[in-house]
Amino acid sequence: MKFQVPKGVKEYLPPESAKFEMVRENLIAPARLANYQLMETAVFEDTALFTSGVGESTDVVSKEMYTFTDRADRSLTLRPEGTAGVMRAVIESGLDRGQLPVKVWYSGAFFRAERPQAGRYRQFYQVGVEAIGGDDPLIDVEVISLAVQAFKNLGLKDYEVQINSLGDKPSRDSHREALVKFLKEIDLDEATRERAKINPLRVLDDKRPEMIAALKNAPVILDYLTQDAKERYLAVKNGLTNLGMKYIENPKLVRGLDYYTHTTFEFVHHKLGAQSGIGGGGRYDGLMEKLGGQSLSGIGFGIGVDRVLLACEAEGIELSPATHLSLYLVPLGETARTFAIELLSNLRDQGIRCDMAYGERGLKGAMKSGDKSGAKYLVVVGEDEITSGQAEIKQMSDGVVASVRLTELADFLK
RNA sequence: GUGGGCGUAGCUCAGCUGGUAGAGCACUCGGUUGUGGUCCGAGAUGUCGCGGGUUCGAGCCCCGUCGCUCACCCCA
Known part of the structure; x- marks a missing residue:
């Protein structure tokens, strides 16, 4: 099924x-x-x-x-x-x-x-x-x-x-009376006649050209207000x-x-x-x-x-989301993965939109998903970064790289 | 409820008068043991909507059915 x-x-x-x-x-x-x-x-x-x-x-x-x-x-x-x-x-x-x-x-x-x-x-x-x-x-x-x-x-x-x-109500009642009288004098198909019986007002709503023509001189409510x-x-x-x-x-x-x-x-x-x-x-x-x-x-x-x-x-109006991902992390190795999820959690705590490459993927594949995520910046986190506390942050739009301390990432992104 | 158009790969679609299923995009991996987009190579994916019929043979023809879609009616 x-x-x-x-x-x-x-x-x-x-x-x-x-x-x-x-x-x-x-x-x-x-x-x-x-x-x-x-x-x-x-x-x-x-x-x-x-x-x-x-x-x-x-x-x-x-x-x-x-x-x-x-x-x-x-x-x-x-x-x-x-x-x-x-x-x-x-x-x-x-x-x-x-x-x-x-x-x-x-x-x-x-x-x-x-x-x-x-x-x-x-x-x-x-x-x-x-x-x-x-x-x-x-x-x-x-x-x-x-x-x-x-x-x-x-x-x-x-x-x-x-x-x-x-x-x-008084306006509607007097208009209704006039309308019913008008409708009685013109040719209506079965369904319309039925509708006229229940609520004549709604007959006016008909969008078929021949009906619009037939109703051209129908009494309109504005004249009975x-x-x-x-x-x-x-x-x-x-x-x-x-x-x-x-x-x-x-x-x-x-x-x-x-x-x-x-x-x-x-x-x-x-x-x-x-x-x-x-x-x-x-x-x-x-x-x-x-x-x-x-x-x-x-x-x-x-x-x-x-x-x-x-x-x-x-109308061709561009509806792009107001906010997008600001950071994407690419961890290298098991230790880095554990480190990265913790880092993400801290950043989100401070209101930063961020994501990372999950699973054990090759660097190239992880970079690609970073690219597709639409994130503004990307940081690769490996053994070196974890020991030194220093990382390279890459601006995805032009590839420009800057150096940043991991503890100051949030400030950099704000 | 009534009528028209359309159902082929995850998506968009090609597929000749019937001859045994394709492209592009997307996806995964590699070319490049730690830096994406471009390029090159490789790989995976189909009950051709479903059921029946005609035929040696059906994605293609016929009948039915389901779904989608557009329109009528009406409404957001």
């Missing part, structure tokens, strides 16, 4: 894994600077959390969940998204009874049982933030700006920020403009999860294939209450680490 990685799971192995690490760190950094704190929540949850939180009618819940039964016959599901779990944990722990807003970030694997494709995996990685318990439109601005800042730090350019407002919703949307847009952030209004932007209200946004990259959304999110007033908590609003985003990595590659 030859085992292989489960279908649709993308693994990151060295040396490419260094790029993944870089991307993830860059996505997290702006959130840390803005006082968001880490939240590490359950990877699997009670299935009902997602069916009621994310919404029965969504594709995610209706056909993409990894659901299983445990030994006590509980129905559990591998998390397909991050917000519901975070909300559950906040309510459960009472974090929302302290100072507001609660600002948290998370990073980890999520699971959806879809047919794999470029940039779409069954196990994928997201970095997300949530700001819970604050109605200030400036929080919406902050959340969007965190993502934009992260993209900027990475050097991403060829993408756009799309925004829309889904309004509050209540005064209040309109003002709040305007405040968000003004906030973005004040920060010098470019965005494109997309009145048909409807996100795939049911809990969104008011501000919604999506980051779309231009050089990816069909899966061009590198992140997205929005406001979710009402979600917490629906999950059994108090009535607090919230807003957050999820950014796909896998897709941002692909986007960086598509």
